[in-house]
Amino acid sequence: MKLWQKMVLSIIIVFVLGMDIVAYVLINKSYALNKTTEYSAAQNEQFFIKKSLSQSIASTAGNYTALNLDNLKSNIIPYADYYRNQKVYLELYINNEIVYSNFNNSMNSRPELNIGIGEQSRIAQDSGESRYLFIASYLAEPYSKLKFVYIKDVQGLMDYKKQITDYFVIISLVAALCLSCIIILLVWKLTRPLRALTKATGEIAKGHYQQRVQINSQDEIGEFARNFNIMAGSVETHVQLLSNATAEKQRFIDNLAHEMRTPITAIMGYGEFLKYANYSEEERIKALDYIISQSERMQNMSLKLLDLAGIRKDQICFGNIKLDEIVERVEATLAHRLTENKLEIKKILQHTVLWADAHLMESLLLNLLENAIRASSPGGSIDVLSYVKHEQFVLQISDHGQGMAEDEIQKVREPFYRVDKARSSQNGGAGLGLALCEQICLLHQATMNISSTLNIGTTVEIIFYNSMTTL
């Protein structure tokens, strides 16, 4: 059973039960009160009639030598006739012998008659359709042999009780019906937020994490709804983050597979060519050159991939490193390519000590300088600067080469992205260099800003937020 149904049902049960108990008590109390009033009124009347009867017997006593049945009867008949209209019946006994009675109903027993001199009895008894109140007592001296019985039809009292009860049953039914309607409406309205919540949780369970509940009430449910929305929000963000991470990983793998395909196709193809073809010397050299350069490309890619995979937080080793030494080492590595392209590296290192991982710094510089060399035309120069600005260590590498268009700058950090695919893959670039640099910066709490103008040059600025040493 639904909550609202339970609420409606229990409220109605409690209401009907309560109303019935109250009504039962009230009806009984009222009946008892009425009975007392009516019975005492009857008793007064009995007493009054008895007294009048005594007087009228006394006033006529002179006419008779002795009391006999006939004259007693003539005394009581006027009363009896008079009271019969009020549904009151009278009886008179002498020495337990009946003198007069206008009560025509037969009774099983008449326990009220068993009384001694000076006693009085009052008993209510049913007879046929009606209930009667019997009040019996002896007359006062000198007529104490006479027993007077007053019988009153009190069915009215019973009828009244029954009527009231019936009436009440109808009223309570109608009231329960009206109440049910009102309560159903009320409870339905009150539980609406719960239904909204149920719907929203159902939607979220189905994977619609953007679902929220629209409840503005200030009560507990409103509070619950607000908390629920906050929870749904954080679930949504987390799910989004997770799926973004997964998507990014997937994209990386897809790109990797794609990037490997060209060198693999080329190496396989030229290998086949050398195996099957009737080639010229010129073709042979070309094929071999391609096999070598494409293998180099794969080699390059795998090294960069290893670098990328290798830089994990637990593996890096921070220390005070000297940037000038690292720059020199990288220069030595690149010496051949620098002379080949007639390029010169100009260094202005104002600040050299840095809290960083020496290995990763070398890798960072190597990648940035490789890019700069590739972009530069022979005879140019590349500037490497380091200085402190706003108490932050800044490393800056500028070239005066081909530069990049505005929309390219956004994309070059993406793994495998290369501006000029054909040209840069001939240079052995896999498009992983800047992605690697970005990772290294992340680990060093540094940011990498790239600014570039087409045909003017490129400047890469790395700002270390947390690498100033307190030497």
Place this chain on the structure above:
Amino acid sequence: MANILIVEDEMAIADLIAMNLKLVGHATTQIDDGNEVMAAIQATTPDLIILDVMLPNKDGFELMKEIAPLGVPVIFLTAKDQLDDKIMGLRSGADDYIVKPFAIIELITRIETVLKRYQVHSSIFRLEQLEVRLDEHVVLLNDEQVDLTTKEFSLLTLLIANQNLALSREKLLSLVWGVEFMGETRTIDVHIQKLRKKLSLEDRIKTVYKVGYRLEVR
């Protein structure tokens, strides 16, 4: 000999295709930019286009829409992870597709098939005193007809289509006799021997050590 346009932005691959096509006697033009394709078609009127799906500036499918009305046959060059693209490529009007990485023989076979369908392959092959009328199944040596069995002629056709490229015995066997003869490579040796003698191609049909046979035309 057909005139083939190669549209591929990876120079290593473009050169690879060009070198192989040159080997079997086709002329090639190379283009590495999607935007230059239409102009190149105008300039060179190719018999067939080999089109890479992923191209800078304009991808293969976009280009296909422009090429389709010209009626030039197209073979798509796709990657394995673009399998859905394959279907799309064929729907957009390409004649065939080939998946990277591909084997040279496979590429050449497909090109041959498409060219045959468009009837742009040369029907006469001449080499010194030898003339082979491929459509008529007629072989002339010094203007005299030479009788060849059906199998011998099929073998000759294959060697001509893949001239300058060595074909393995297994390949020849499966292409001429069908797969059920796999393993009986001796048959090939016998037939090659007969071809060499009948057409005096002893110097031209070379045995390539550990590989197979090659018809050398250069």
